[in-house]
Amino acid sequence: MPKVTFHYSGQIKTVEAAEGQTVLQIALDAGIPMEHACGGNGFCTTCMCHVKEGMANLSPRNDREENMGVTEDPDRLSCQSEVQGDVTVEVIEY
């Protein structure tokens, strides 16, 4: 199973996740606070994270990310990024 490591609020937490889950789903299931104003539909950018390691282990950027201007590393929309292998992300806090 992929391991996803979150850096947030000065803490680091690693959890196992099923392949194909989004970074947002994984964070919320693990009790990690992550904003998601549009409900995970790719229309807000509040779930944006910085990928510290494992960008190649996420699904490719999709149209919603492109439409929201999330086009450059290390930025990804957590709700649109499906995990396919180990990843480390930094949660952006507002």
Ligand code: FES
């Ligand atoms: S929750 Fe709105 S873009 Fe991800």
